[in-house]
Amino acid sequence: xxxxxxxxxxxxxxxxxxxxxxxxxxxxxxxxxxxxxxxxxxxxxxxxxxxxxxxxxxxxxxxxxxxxxxxxxxxxxxxxxxxxxxxxxxxxxxxxxxxxxxxxxxxxxxxxxxxxxxxxxxxxxxxxxxxxxxxxxxxxxxxxxxxxxxxxxxxxxxxxxxxxxxxxxxxxxxxxxxxxxxxxxxxxxxxxxxxxxxxxxxxxxxxxxxxxxxxxxxxxxxxxxxxxxxxxxxxxxxxxxxxxxxxxxxxxxxxxxxxxxxxxxxxxxxxxxxxxxxxxxxxxxxxx
Amino acid sequence: xxxxxxxxxxxxxxxxxxxxxxxxxxxxxxxxxxxxxxxxxxxxxxxxxxxxxxxxxxxxxxxxxxxxxxxxxxxxxxxxxxxxxxxxxxxxxxxxxxxxxxxxxxxxxxxxxxxxxxxxxxxxxxxxxxxxxxxxxxxxxxxxxxxxxxxxxxxxxxxxxxxxxxxxxxxxxxxxxxxxxxxxxxxxxxxxxxxxxxxxxxxxxxxxxxxxxxxxxxxxxxxxxxxxxxxxxxxxxxxxxxxxxxxxxxxxxxxxxxxxxxxxxxxxxxxxxxxxxxxxxxxxxxxxxxxxxxxxxxxxxxxxxxxxxxxxxxxxxxxxxxxxxxxxxxxxxx
Amino acid sequence: xxxxxxxxxxxxxxxxxxxxxxxxxxxxxxxxxxxxxxxxxxxxxxxxxxxxxxxxxxxxxxxxxxxxxxxxxxxxxxxxxxxxxxxxxxxxxxxxxxxxxxxxxxxxxxxxxxxxxxxxxxxxxxxxxxxxxxxxxxxxxxxxxxxxxxxxxxxxxxxxxxxxxxxxxxxxxxxxxxxxxxxxxxxxxxxxxxxxxxxxxxxxxxxxxxxxxxxxxxxxxxxxxxxxxxxxxxxxxxxxxxxxxxxxxxxxxxxxxxxxxxxxxxxxxxxxxxxx
Numbered sequence: 066x067x068x069x070x071x072x073x074x075x076x077x078x079x080x081x082x083x084x085x086x087x088x089x090x091x092x093x094x095x096x097x098x099x100x101x102x103x104x105x106x107x108x109x110x111x112x113x114x115x116x117x118x119x120x121x122x123x124x125x126x127x128x129x130x131x132x133x134x135x136x137x138x139x140x141x142x143x144x145x146x147x148x149x150x151x152x153x154x155x156x157x158x159x160x161x162x163x164x165x166x167x168x169x170x171x172x173x174x175x176x177x178x179x180x181x182x183x184x185x186x187x188x189x190x191x192x193x194x195x196x197x198x199x200x201x202x203x204x205x206x207x208x209x210x211x212x213x214x215x216x217x218x219x220x221x222x223x224x225x226x227x228x229x230x231x232x233x234x235x236x237x238x239x240x241x242x243x244x245x246x247x248x249x250x251x252x253x254x255x256x257x258x259x260x261x262x263x264x265x266x267x268x269x270x271x272x273x274x275x276x277x278x279x280x281x282x283x284x285x286x287x288x289x290x291x292x293x294x295x296x297x298x299x300x301x302x303x304x305x306x307x308x309x310x311x312x313x314x315x316x317x318x319x320x321x322x323x324x325x326x327x328x329x330x331x332x333x334x335x336x337x338x339x340x341x342x343x344x345x346x347x348x349x350x351x352x353x
Numbered sequence: 354x355x356x357x358x359x360x361x362x363x364x365x366x367x368x369x370x371x372x373x374x375x376x377x378x379x380x381x382x383x384x385x386x387x388x389x390x391x392x393x394x395x396x397x398x399x400x401x402x403x404x405x406x407x408x409x410x411x412x413x414x415x416x417x418x419x420x421x422x423x424x425x426x427x428x429x430x431x432x433x434x435x436x437x438x439x440x441x442x443x444x445x446x447x448x449x450x451x452x453x454x455x456x457x458x459x460x461x462x463x464x465x466x467x468x469x470x471x472x473x474x475x476x477x478x479x480x481x482x483x484x485x486x487x488x489x490x491x492x493x494x495x496x497x498x499x500x501x502x503x504x505x506x507x508x509x510x511x512x513x514x515x516x517x518x519x520x521x522x523x524x525x526x527x528x529x530x531x532x533x534x535x536x537x538x539x540x541x542x543x544x545x546x547x548x549x550x551x552x553x554x555x556x557x558x559x560x561x562x563x564x565x566x567x568x569x570x571x572x573x574x575x576x577x578x579x580x581x582x583x584x585x586x587x588x589x590x591x592x593x594x595x596x597x598x599x600x601x602x603x604x605x606x607x608x609x610x611x612x613x614x615x616x617x618x619x620x621x622x623x624x625x626x627x628x629x630x631x632x633x634x635x636x637x638x639x640x641x642x643x644x645x646x647x648x649x650x651x652x653x654x655x656x657x658x659x660x661x662x663x664x665x666x667x668x669x670x671x672x673x674x675x676x677x678x679x680x681x682x683x684x685x686x687x
Numbered sequence: 688x689x690x691x692x693x694x695x696x697x698x699x700x701x702x703x704x705x706x707x708x709x710x711x712x713x714x715x716x717x718x719x720x721x722x723x724x725x726x727x728x729x730x731x732x733x734x735x736x737x738x739x740x741x742x743x744x745x746x747x748x749x750x751x752x753x754x755x756x757x758x759x760x761x762x763x764x765x766x767x768x769x770x771x772x773x774x775x776x777x778x779x780x781x782x783x784x785x786x787x788x789x790x791x792x793x794x795x796x797x798x799x800x801x802x803x804x805x806x807x808x809x810x811x812x813x814x815x816x817x818x819x820x821x822x823x824x825x826x827x828x829x830x831x832x833x834x835x836x837x838x839x840x841x842x843x844x845x846x847x848x849x850x851x852x853x854x855x856x857x858x859x860x861x862x863x864x865x866x867x868x869x870x871x872x873x874x875x876x877x878x879x880x881x882x883x884x885x886x887x888x889x890x891x892x893x894x895x896x897x898x899x900x901x902x903x904x905x906x907x908x909x910x911x912x913x914x915x916x917x918x919x920x921x922x923x924x925x926x927x928x929x930x931x932x933x934x935x936x937x938x939x940x941x942x943x944x945x946x947x948x949x950x951x952x953x954x955x956x957x958x959x960x961x962x963x
Contacts, residue, residue, distance in 0.1 A: 068407045070424055074868050075787035078779030082843055083795065085776060089836045090802045092817070093810030100812065155707065163701040170954070171947060172708035175715055178942040180897035182917045183935045187718050191928055197730040199717065206733070232711065237954060286803050293899035293914070297921050312808040317904075322812050329809030340804040344797045405859050426865040438860035442878045451874075452864035499864065 094333070100326035108320045120327035124315075132304065133311040134335070136220065140307060141288045143224040144231060145281055151228075152235030152280065153273065159236070160243045170240075174233040181230065185297035188226045189215060219303035226294055231287075235280045242276035243269065282343050289336055308332050355416065355430075355507035355539030356381045357402060362411035364397060364563075371397055372563040374411065379507075379541060379556070381416075384533050387543045388550040389560035389586070395543045396511055398560070402541065403509055404428050415506060426455070431500035432509040435516065437492045439484035439499075445471075446480040449498045456503070470498040473532075490521045497532070507539035514549065526552060547587050551575070559583050581683040584609045590639060590652045592677070599624075599646040605678035605686055612639065612654040614675035619661075622668025626651065628661045642669060715939070722746070722932035729928035745933035753916060755937060762912035762941075764827050765902070766895035769834030770888050773842045776835070778884075781846035782872055786855055796847065799840040807837075807900050818905060825907045833905065834895040842891055845956070849883025850876070886956030889949055896942055913938040 101120050104113040124130060159169065176184070192199050193214035201211035214222040246269065254264045292309060299305045301314060312332060316325030357379040364372040372394050379385045387395040400406045402413060404425035412421045420428050431452070440448050446467055453463045471477045474494040484492055493513060500508055510529070514522045530553050533540050544550055550557050551571045559566040559574065559582070567579040571587075578584035584592045588611055596607040616622070617640065626644035638659045641650040653669060661667060678686040709716075720736070721729050728739045749755065784792045814833070815824070823829030853876065861875045877884065899914040906915055917938045920931050946953050 068405065068424075071787050071868075072789070075783035075789075078868075079783040079795070081776050082780035082799070082839060085836060086799055086802050086839060090805060093813035094805075096813035096816070097810055158700065158704050158707070161700040161704075162697050163704050164697070165701065165705065167950075169704045169708040171950060172712040174946075174954070175712050175943065178893060178897075178946045179715065179939050180914055180917065180942075181899045182903075182914050183938050184714070186917060186921060186931060187714055187935055190931060191717065191721065192714065197732075197928065199734060202732060202734050229711070229714070241954075282800075286800070289804065290807055290900065292807070293903065293918075296899075296903070297918065309806055309808045312806070313811070316808070316812050325812065326809075329806065329811075332806040332809045336804045336806050337801075340801045344801060403863060405862065425859075425862045426867070430863065432860065432863045434856045434860055436854060436856050438854065438856040440857065440861075440875060440879070442881075451861070451866075455865035455867075455870060499860075503864075 097326045097329045097333075100322050101330050103323050105323040105326075106321055116323065120323045121330070124324055124327045124331065129306060129311055133306050133308045136305060137289070137307040137309070137335075139220060140224055140227065140291070141285060143220075144227045144288055145284060147224065147228040148231045148235040148284065149277060149280060151232055152239045153277075155232070155236045156239035156243050157269075159240050170237075173236055176230050177233040179230065181291070181293035182297055184230055185226060185294045188222075188229075189298045193222060215299055216303050219299055219305045223294055223298065223305050226298070227288065227291060230294075231284055234284070238276050238280050239273060242273050246272050278346055282346075285339060285343060289339065308335065355379075355505075356414075357507060357539065357541070358414040359402070360412045360414070362401065362413065363409045364394075364401060364406065365409045370409075370563070372401075375563070375565060377558065377565065377568070379539060381539055382537045384530075384540045384542065384553060384555040385558060386550040386554035386556070387541065387558045387560055388545065388547055389566075391545055393560040394563035395545075395560050397563075399432075399509055399511055399541060399543045403430055403432050429506040430509055431503050431505035431507075432511065433493075433496045433500050433513045435512040437484075437496040437513075437516075439492055439495055441484055444481050444483060445476060445487070445495050445498075448484065448495055449502055452499060452503045466502045467498075470502050473501075474498050489517050490525060493517065493525055494528075497529070501532070501536065505538070507541060510540065510542040512543055512545070514544070515546075529553065548589060551587065557587075559586060577685065578609075578677065579685050581607055581609070581679050584677055584679070590654070593647075593649075593651045595647045595651075597647065600678075603676065603678055606681045607679040607683065609677035609679065610671040610675060612652040614672045615651070615653045616670045616672065617642075617653050617655055617659075617661075618668045618670065619666075620668065622670040624651075624669045624671075626667055626669055628663060628665050628667055631661065631663070633658065640667075642667060644669060715943075718932045718935050720932075721928055722936045724929050724932075726927055726929045729932070745929045746937070748930055749934045749937065753919065755916070758911060758913045758916035759937075759941070761827060761830075761906075761910055762896055762914075765830045765834055765910070765912050766892045768827070768831040769838060769895050770842075770891045772831060773835045773839050773891060774846075774884065774888065777839060777842040777846050778872065778877065780843050781850050782876060784843070784847050785850035785853075786858060796844065799843055803837065803840045811904060814901075815905070824905060825910050827910045830902060830905060830910050830912070833901050834898060837898070837901070838891045838894055841894070842887055845887040845890070846880070846883065849880050849887070852883075853879055882952065882955065885949070886952045889945070889952050890956035893942055893946070 102115060102117065104116045104119075105111070106113070155173065159166065159173070163169070179187075190198070195201055195211045195213040198211070198214075200214065204211045212218060250268055251264055254268055259267065290309065291307070292313070295301055295305055295307065295310050301310045306314070308328070309332060312325050312328040315321050315328055359375060359377045361374045361376060362372065363370060363374050375398075387398060389395050397406065401408050404420070404423060404427075408421060412419055414420060415428060415430075440451065443451065449467050449470060450463050453466060467480070468477070471480055474497060476491070476494055476498060479487060479491060479495075484495065487495065496513070513529075514525055517525060526549060529540075529542075533553075542549075542553060554571055556568065557571055557574055558568050561582055566586075567574060567583045569577075574583060574587045578587060578592075581594060585594060590612050592609045592611045593615075594607055594609045600606060600608045624644045624646050626642040629641040629643055629650050631641075632639040635658065637657070638655045640653045640655065640661065642653055643650045651669065680686050722745055723741045723743070724735065724739050725742055725744065728735055731739075784796060818824040818829055821829075823832070857879070858871055858875060861871045866874065896912075897914070899918075902912050902914045903918055906912070917934055920934050
């Protein structure tokens with residue numbers, strides 16, 4: 066409800082953001098599409114003309130493709146499951162009355178401030194190093210053989226590092242949501258004779274659904290793009306090559322821009338499938 | 354000066370027309386009240402005059418100048434909102450000064466006007482407080498202060514008292530009426546409370562579903578409601594409306610009689626009935642009487658303290674000179 | 688859910704929460720501790736927790752080896768510049784969406800968010816080429832622009848959710864009081880939204896500070912921020928735990944300190960304005 070004047074002002078004020086993002090999206094996208102149909106090797110002869118769908122076929126039929134898609138999904142889903150589940154438990158714990166709640170909250174959110182390169186390096190060397198890492202010491206203390214985390218349990222290790230980075234975020238959002246739960250609702254359920262677990266399942270969890278959606282949406286956006294954690298720890302070896310990383314290798318390491326671009330188009334399609342799926346859910350939640 | 358004229362104004366939101374063609378003139382210096390049930394379009398009408406919404410067709414003139422396409426700021430009107438809409442991050446002084454600053458007025462003149470408005474509204478002691486530190490009544494006064502310093506052509510009030518408690522409301526009602534007497538500026542006041550309308554207005558505009566049902570002085574509306582809607586809406590308690598056989602005796606589809614125009618007696622009268630709930634106010638007593646002439650209980654007012662037992666039989670007699678008659682369309686029959 | 692509980696229950700809660708809190712914080716604590724050890728102490732077996740000789744030698748070495756001040760400066764300029772620039776573009780857009788919503792507002796907002804889902808690697812080479820063409824490679828200006836663009840959807844989204852909490856009547860009052868659109872946004876909306884804007888700025892500063900794809904791939908020397916500084920400590924220097932720790936501490940300290948000083952805004956900001 067507004068006047069024509071304010072509506073046209075609104076369009077004008079929205080324009081810079083829309084135009085910038087449209088440019089940011091379209092220009093590289095069109096260039097990527099263009100390259101994906103060409104044989105383009107910057108260090109080996111440059112642009113060598115059209116190849117049709119060759120790059121697309123080659124990218125998919127490469128033995129690295131499906132494992133990369135799988136790795137991507139495993140990492141994203143693994144981190145989502147861990148952070149959401151632990152986040153709910155932690156949020157419930159932090160919501161209980163206790164001494165020093167503020168300090169605990171600072172401790173819990175601290176990992177969010179740590180840049181991915183730092184956390185990857187610290188985890189890789191100081192914790193996961195099979196000789197001098199702290200985890201190796203711990204294993205030896207209990208008489209077990211230290212694990213070569215990043216080569217023998219590479220995917221799990223990466224999921225763990227990334228989960229550590231994102232747990233604070235999930236916890237904080239869920240905690241805020243729990244705190245907004247009307248305690249009278251819980252008391253009413255208690256009066257009605259609902260035991261703790263039922264109260265959680267029928268009152269707390271539905272109340273958290275919107276917060277969980279937000280956690281999933283925002284984390285997915287960032288998780289699909291994780292790069293530094295892999296770049297620093299395994300460099301894509303030991304089955305940790307995500308689709309993003311595979312494309313990165315094709316473009317920068319093998320300097321095959323055409324092939325990498327075709328991969329980019331696949332990644333964009335994958336991201337869009339995820340996006341459409343997520344936006345559906347979030348769109349519904351956006352109104353209330 | 355503030356003569357406001359609406360000429361065949363309409364307003365649609367999408368395909369829904371909320372205000373069908375409407376003509377209305379508000380004379381300079383008049384206190385006009387828009388009254389009607391919620392959703393009747395009274396607030397929309399006020400916002401059209403303010404310029405916060407575009408009118409779909411028609412014209413609005415302020416002092417003879419076409420203001421249809423002017424932005425709110427250029428119309429020279431001041432508005433007091435239901436929620437007061439004070440700027441929470443500014444002190445009372447800065448709130449009141451804001452419209453003057455926007456008009457790029459000389460700072461000395463701004464100070465002079467703030468002091469004057471503050472003393473009129475008893476706000477001098479609170480000038481350096483934030484709105485959050487004030488009571489509801491004080492916030493209301495700040496909102497009024499912000500409106501009067503501009504010396505606008507007209508004041509627009511959008512249900513300004515609905516957020517106050519009952520006692521405060523009566524006080525503010527008087528203050529606003531006094532303000533109007535002193536400033537003699539056009540005021541347009543929107544309310545759903547017909548008591549506010551009756552006590553404050555020079556002219557009442559009764560609206561329903563975007564249509565003006567009647568325009569007139571409070572007494573005109575009380576004495577000669579143009580139709581059954583106005584008859585039922587103006588006056589408290591509501592006018593008793595009776596249709597059917599009893600109405601036909603008076604050559605009407607519906608007859609109306611106000612509670613204060615019915616005499617009640619234990620021995621004889623026109624309509625026989627049974628006493629239901631009685632409401633004792635001390636100054637008056639209201640009886641709800643179930644009569645044969647209609648299914649709805651009739652409301653009757655007796656002056657002073659009068660007592661009848663619940664369920665006892667009484668006789669009611671309407672005073673014929675106060676009987677209102679309406680035809681099938683609900684329109685008044687003279 | 689807060690209500691009276693037995694002291695015993697509270698004690699258990701406290702103990703459990705602190706244990707988990709410390710466990711989550713431990714890698715950071717360990718890094719900070721290790722940065723004050725000598726290299727030998729850093730890899731001592733069993734590990735030394737507090738019983739070591741505190742030394743600042745590692746910090747000296749790190750400072751000597753690389754120009755920390757320049758990396759720090761680049762980080763501040765890139766994160767700060769992109770946040771401010773993003774805010775300038777986003778405030779008007781969020782105003783439009785929050786106060787003059789149309790049928791398409793929701794779609795535009797979701798579309799903006801979805802641009803964040805575009806995989807960066809998919810467009811790395813085109814951006815790289817454009818940067819060469821425009822002479823933006825390894826320049827602070829180029830990084831500021833890229834960071835602004837990748838965070839813009841989040842800034843718009845957050846401001847939109849904060850703005851929606853402001854009653855539209857107050858803006859209408861300003862309009863009636865004769866404020867132009869610019870004055871309305873500058874004198875009324877922005878000051879009223881200060882807490883929300885602060886949270887937004889803080890979160891985006893952190894996101895930009897920690898961003899490690901574009902900063903690693905589009906910078907070399909001149910514009911390289913702390914993410915690149917620390918990446919240079921990946922193997923083989925990574926094996927020198929004490930120096931690695933000192934460098935890590937130096938990279939994260941500014942943000943940790945900033946975060947702790949502005950906890951309230953940050954907690955609000957960390958929820959992306961999405962949960963109240």
